[in-house]
Amino acid sequence: MLGYPEANPSKAKRMKTLEYKVKKVLLDMHVDFHKPLAIAFSGGLDSSVLLSILVRIIGHENIRAIHVCHNIRPKEELEKEKIILQKTCRDMNIPLTIVNIRQGAISEYAHRTKCGVEAAARQYRYHALIRTAQRFGISTIATAHQADDQAETFFLRLLRGGRLEALGGILQSRLVDSTKDIYIIRPLLSFRRYELEAFARENSLEWSEDSTNRDNSFLRNRIRHELIPLLDTRFPSWRSSIESYQLQAQELKSLVTSIARQRMPTMVRGRGKDAILDQTLFKKEEALVRREILRLFLMQLGLEDIVNQGVLRSLEHAILKRAPRIEAGRCQFDLSCGVVKYIGKADSSSAFLDRSISHLKDLWKLDEFFLKVREPGQYECGPFRIVVSQSKYDPSSNIAAIDKEDFIYLSIPLSFPFVFRNRKEGETISHGTFSKDLDAIFKKQKISSESKHIITILEDEYGIAAILLMTFDGKLNIKSYYPPQLLCEKRKIMYILLSMKGDF
Numbered sequence: 001m002l003g004y005p006e007a008n009p010s011k012a013k014r015m016k017t018l019e020y021k022v023k024k025v026l027l028d029m030h031v032d033f034h035k036p037l038a039i040a041f042s043g044g045l046d047s048s049v050l051l052s053i054l055v056r057i058i059g060h061e062n063i064r065a066i067h068v069c070h071n072i073r074p075k076e077e078l079e080k081e082k083i084i085l086q087k088t089c090r091d092m093n094i095p096l097t098i099v100n101i102r103q104g105a106i107s108e109y110a111h112r113t114k115c116g117v118e119a120a121a122r123q124y125r126y127h128a129l130i131r132t133a134q135r136f137g138i139s140t141i142a143t144a145h146q147a148d149d150q151a152e153t154f155f156l157r158l159l160r161g162g163r164l165e166a167l168g169g170i171l172q173s174r175l176v177d178s179t180k181d182i183y184i185i186r187p188l189l190s191f192r193r194y195e196l197e198a199f200a201r202e203n204s205l206e207w208s209e210d211s212t213n214r215d216n217s218f219l220r221n222r223i224r225h226e227l228i229p230l231l232d233t234r235f236p237s238w239r240s241s242i243e244s245y246q247l248q249a250q251e252l253k254s255l256v257t258s259i260a261r262q263r264m265p266t267m268v269r270g271r272g273k274d275a276i277l278d279q280t281l282f283k284k285e286e287a288l289v290r291r292e293i294l295r296l297f298l299m300q301l302g303l304e305d306i307v308n309q310g311v312l313r314s315l316e317h318a319i320l321k322r323a324p325r326i327e328a329g330r331c332q333f334d335l336s337c338g339v340v341k342y343i344g345k346a347d348s349s350s351a352f353l354d355r356s357i358s359h360l361k362d363l364w365k366l367d368e369f370f371l372k373v374r375e376p377g378q379y380e381c382g383p384f385r386i387v388v389s390q391s392k393y394d395p396s397s398n399i400a401a402i403d404k405e406d407f408i409y410l411s412i413p414l415s416f417p418f419v420f421r422n423r424k425e426g427e428t429i430s431h432g433t434f435s436k437d438l439d440a441i442f443k444k445q446k447i448s449s450e451s452k453h454i455i456t457i458l459e460d461e462y463g464i465a466a467i468l469l470m471t472f473d474g475k476l477n478i479k480s481y482y483p484p485q486l487l488c489e490k491r492k493i494m495y496i497l498l499s500m501k502g503d504f
Contacts, residue, residue, distance in 0.1 A: 037064075038063075040125070052200075055092050068129065070121045107120070130182055143185075145188065155227060156223060169250075263289065277294075277297050278339055294316060319340065409495070415462065
């Protein structure tokens with residue numbers, strides 16, 4: 001569907017007024033008109049108006065339009081929209097970059113992460129915008145959110161629930177990539193849709209209409225087409241009331257963030273993904289401050305994508321209940337030794353909580369053995385035979401059908417269940433404030449590269465309990481490496497017989 005203009009004799013004055021107001025907003029946000037700027041250009045009314053105004057203020061030389069095609073609408077509609085996009089940018093002499101999302105990718109992501117299609121599309125869209133801006137060396141991305149979007153977002157977040165700060169609404173400026181200093185700005189946030197529509201008609205702009213905007217199966221559309229018209233009729237002053245709440249929410253958020261930032265240097269040690277959070281100091285804070293500290297901590301770990309109220313509450317609950325380990329947002333965290341330590345993504349984590357009982361492969365030469373041990377007994381895994389007991393080994397017993405003269409006898413503090421697995425490239429062992437790279441341990445112990453594939457890790461819910469540094473010179477030899485702070489309250493001594501089940 002296309003929107004076309006209607007002539008109005010007073011258009012020049014109104015166009016000048018809107019242009020002046022937007023320019024003032026940009027100056028207040030300290031936007032440098034001499035630096036390149038990207039605009040998220042959907043081809044709809046709002047972004048078409050924003051593009052037109054930016055060209056008037058900045059000039060076409062420093063503007064790039066970025067269109068993200070989600071491929072969730074009919075192909076015919078997308079083709080018509082593409083024609084309008086290209087014509088508009090050509091007429092304004094603006095370079096256009098179109099990013100195509102693979103068809104079905106957004107619905108797959110929504111299903112996998114249990115979020116709505118709208119939320120999934122937004123994730124893809126912002127990721128595409130940021131990556132494209134980086135590609136062209138652009139640090140500012142303008143989006144065309146306006147005042148009606150702000151009101152709709154307030155009700156959307158209110159009805160869905162979540163963090164109180166979310167009621168503060170859409171921010172006019174936001175840092176989205178601290179490493180590249182990329183900002184998203186929203187110059188139209190104080191303008192109503194009818195103002196933009198008047199500008200578009202008076203300026204002879206052509207725009208496209210997204211058919212999904214008429215689909216009331218989406219909550220935002222029901223708010224737009226049903227709730228807001230009702231409020232306009234029954235409660236004419238509702239917008240100013242919402243603005244007051246949003247301002248208070250923003251002020252509260254600013255205060256809590258300020259307090260959290262002041263507290264964090266004393267309780268967070270390390271940088272990036274190696275950062276750890278002191279649980280004792282964390283527990284002393286008020287609930288709002290605790291969750292803000294967790295949010296900032298996850299951001300520091302580079303886990304912005306998993307930050308939501310559910311993840312923050314799960315982590316907080318696990319810390320307060322002294323859980324040894326927690327999975328939140330498909331990420332694993334070790335809580336066993338008084339700190340919060342990020343382990344890795346759950347899908348690729350070696351943590352036993354997410355793995356099957358039987359080993360993944362019995363091809364030890366490929367460095368891919370894995371066994372979960374739930375109770376005492378005999379097991380086989382990779383190149384090894386293993387006997388696990390909670391009592392000392394009796395040589396006269398027949399518990400192990402192995403060559404009694406060619407085995408290793410170990411006593412290790414462990415708890416059931418535990419895993420017997422191969423080491424991973426680049427793995428680090430961490431307990432409390434102690435952290436050490438496994439390769440550094442191998443080097444110090446003079447383990448040859450030829451022997452690394454049979455180095456074995458014993459890991460329980462409290463973390464890595466032992467590293468078996470193995471060598472073979474006609475006979476299996478093992479040096480056991482135990483990390484410091486190994487003994488936890490629930491760990492007991494396990495007795496393990498270990499032998500090779502085949503030729504080395």
